[in-house]
Amino acid sequence: MIKKIINHPEAVVQEMMEGIILADANRLKRIDETKVITKKEVPIENKVALISGGGSGHEPAHVGYIGKGMLDAAVLGEVFTSPTVDEVYQAIKAVDSGSGVCLIVKNYTGDVMNFDMAAELAAEEGIQVEHVIVKDDVAVEDSTFTSGRRGIAGTIFVHKLAGAKAEQGASLKEVKSIAQKTVSHVRSMGVALSSCAIPAIGETNFTLADDEMEVGIGIHGEPGIFRTALTEAKGIAKQLVEPILADMPLEKGAEIALMVNGMGATPEMELYILYKEVHQLLNKRGIMVYQSFVGEYMTSLEMGGASITILKLDEELKSLLIAESDAPHFMMR
């Protein structure tokens, strides 16, 4: 059984949002009666606005990435459930300064549909809206909630690079172009050691035996590629990195950003051990880590496990990656 520090299982997202706003009232605000959280001061004149969002349960995604040089707003859904069309639409209206809005959407059928419909509604009112679909998970082509690949932790890099571009005063077209370039340069894959439980359901989403792990798992516990005996960190690193490199070959001397993302319950100690294995494996192939990210960036409630994300860099992406941001959860090492 999974125990939780909550009040009412049906109200977890509402109450989490109340907590977020109480904790961060100097920087954030909530649009009344919605699950939309924006920067305190929006719209920002002469800046393309960025919105992301999706089901809750992946914290700090996406509210933790609201800040200078990243997102202007996040639209939350219930746990593992897409945000509504109306709420995405309200977010667009709230952040648009006339410079346009770029939506960063993880590739889940419900998310894509609802962000898309909201964009159409906004466009009818003359707001320029573009959207970019993130599908970085190389594990499976189609999945429980997707047609095509799933969007997972690589989404954070799309927030960062497109956000940095917008901060420079770029046009909507230029911001979208950077977001798309990032999507084309980023790949991820994850592993689960244990399951998680949606509060309103209470039971775990799936079950793994005491000696098992699931390779290629999604961030909602959707099935991966295979279940196998839990191996040591070195073997896990290999099982996650090789499919990424098979999908996005990297030449000797290639520079990357490397993220080891914890799924929720996995201690930071283990993330660093996995990081070491991945870093060394890549170095042996002549691939150089330009910037490292180790921590919880895109979680699945209390799921045990981790994902690896590799972002292939060039000079343009590097400068956007290290541009200043005050989003509290975007920690670079």
Place this chain on the structure above:
Amino acid sequence: MIKKIINHPEAVVQEMMEGIILADANRLKRIDETKVITKKEVPIENKVALISGGGSGHEPAHVGYIGKGMLDAAVLGEVFTSPTVDEVYQAIKAVDSGSGVCLIVKNYTGDVMNFDMAAELAAEEGIQVEHVIVKDDVAVEDSTFTSGRRGIAGTIFVHKLAGAKAEQGASLKEVKSIAQKTVSHVRSMGVALSSCAIPAIGETNFTLADDEMEVGIGIHGEPGIFRTALTEAKGIAKQLVEPILADMPLEKGAEIALMVNGMGATPEMELYILYKEVHQLLNKRGIMVYQSFVGEYMTSLEMGGASITILKLDEELKSLLIAESDAPHFMMR
């Protein structure tokens, strides 16, 4: 059974440190053959140096707090085990610029003894060393590993405020005085919903029934005050805050820093729900939150649960609290 992403259970601290240095080579270095990690460039001229440390398994404590305006070095022990005298001594020698060194030690018998002996060794060589003992946990007076109260998440505020003072160019005496003032102004208390397992042992430290929580637990799973039925977040908030306020009464209008710290496995969603309850409970009593901290600051491997820390502020402590720091894990909201 608790599954882990590791290679060799006996080598987890070594391998974690390798990962940390690979990930953060621009900012950190390790003293060869030791479990001491310091800023890349030490000693820093004309600055009092700060060292903290303790057993591993509490990440991001303490390595995550190395940075400008916080620690100069962290000395690691094996999991839940005190650092050695020799390694603390080597850390002192590495960071002292002649301006002196302040040791920030959590109140566990082994830690206190070993930091103290190392300080004596260094003093014999003419290094000025002071130490401050953090004992913020109001739950129990004596415990498995302590004489007197335990040091837990409140330690992070001691790092921050003493670190900010040192950054201003203050003397060792002034830095120690701020550290002691912080200790006298900070109180914490935690609750566990589930246990953790030391990698080299493999079994969980303790067991809680499916409907139980343990109030007043320590960060190594040491016994708390009582076990009781898991209540809702509102009740947990009350059970943690009231003993703190009983021990450190706060007047109407008092300003505080409020930390809700995750023990390891608890999702950020739940930390924000608990934050909301604590914030509202304090507001009802006229106590004002000046600055919020929600996240994992001082963990116990994959233990489920959270702790509350309250730091009573005045103008001096406020300005030190919000002073700039580049330590990646010191996230303010």
